[in-house]
Amino acid sequence: MTRPRPSVGPALAGAVDLSVLKQRPAASGGTGPSATGGPNATEVTEVNFEAEVLVRSGQVPVVVLLWSPRSESSAALGDALAGLAAADNGKWSLALVNVDTTPRVAQMFGIQGVPTVVALAGGQPIASFQGSQPTEELRRWVDSLLEATAGKLTGSGDGDGDGGEEQVDPELAAARTLLDEGDFAAASAAYQAILDAQPNHAEAKGAVRQIAFLERASTTSPDAMAAADAAPDDIDLALAAADAEVLAQEVSAAFNRLIALIKRTAGDDRTKVRTRLVELFDLFDPADPEVIAGRRNLANALY
Known part of the structure; x- marks a missing residue:
């Protein structure tokens, strides 16, 4: 079983379904x-x-x-x-x-x-x-x-329903609440404060990455992929299209788009595209097969 990277991300109101985002509960009256x-x-x-x-x-x-x-x-x-x-x-x-x-x-x-x-x-x-x-x-x-x-887990054995509750730091709980509410700016600031105090805090690192992506990708034009396909050497269009593809859960397509562009660029342009691609890799579990394939294809494109 693949363990996902310990990162978090809020739901985007009205956004398409995305595996890296938290889905809001179904509206009342739903089934299941x-x-x-x-x-x-x-x-x-x-x-x-x-x-x-x-x-x-x-x-x-x-x-x-x-x-x-x-x-x-x-x-x-x-x-x-x-x-x-x-x-x-x-x-x-x-x-x-x-x-x-x-x-x-x-x-x-x-x-x-x-x-x-x-x-x-x-x-x-x-x-x-x-x-x-x-x-x-x-x-x-x-x-x-x-x-x-029985007796093998930290919260089991007393049967009173209290021992199993996760003890969450108040600052972390507040950051999660802001994230769940979709307040990107406040959530990012809250997680960054945690990260400043604890530079290796895994959830805060993941949250900051996710929020940055969500804030950027949520403004992407619906026709971003078509626009990039029509102008395959336009770097900005390609970056926007890759974001749109990740939002649409077309992860490999996003990786392949940027890898193909890396093969056709050099210097600062290549660095810009490679940097964005690595940012997208970091949104996912490094053991994810698509990420492994993407990193391998990137290495081949560079060397």
Whole structure:
């Protein structure tokens, strides 16, 4: 399973779906577990995967439901799991991943269909199943999961629902809130303050990168790719088109566009394009196959 870079990014109001952005919850009245899970489930995307799944699973077991609103059985399974999570009062955490709006997270799990359930502890998958299950079978499955992890995680074992809560620094919590609200300028300043005090803070580094990209890319013209295709040697158009392609989840296309331009440029122009390409690489997990291929192709273009 590929672990994403511990970075964050807010939703853009009205923006197209993007795996590096946090998806806002579905509007009230929607169907599926994200609309019915309530406080007993957390909607997970690539943005909060690190905190809500990997980090959280070091405290209590995390049960990830990969679902689709196109699947009625997904919604039923989500409701059943949410009910069990409520009954267990914080002994484990339920995370919901909509495979339609967050495909990159679904790809990390390598699922073959929905619904699929994967349990993690200590950042590692330890159990899984595909398809619907009767509530009594789910109860037994969860109980076995709790038995297998009893005493092995920092937040498990007391059963009062309090020990598993992540203790978040107030400054970090405030920065996350600003980010979730889409206040880019304030969020960037808050994360930068954390980074100034802790230069190696992974989340703050990722957040600053993501926000810079989002602020720039959100102003890109809808016809940026067509404009760049019509003038393939125009550097500014190519940079804008690459941003638009990342927003559209066409990550390899964005990388290839800039690599092709690097092959045709030299001097300061080449440096400008290469610098932007590296910035785009850094938005993703360095172990992502598309990033690995992109870096390899960049090296070939340069040497």
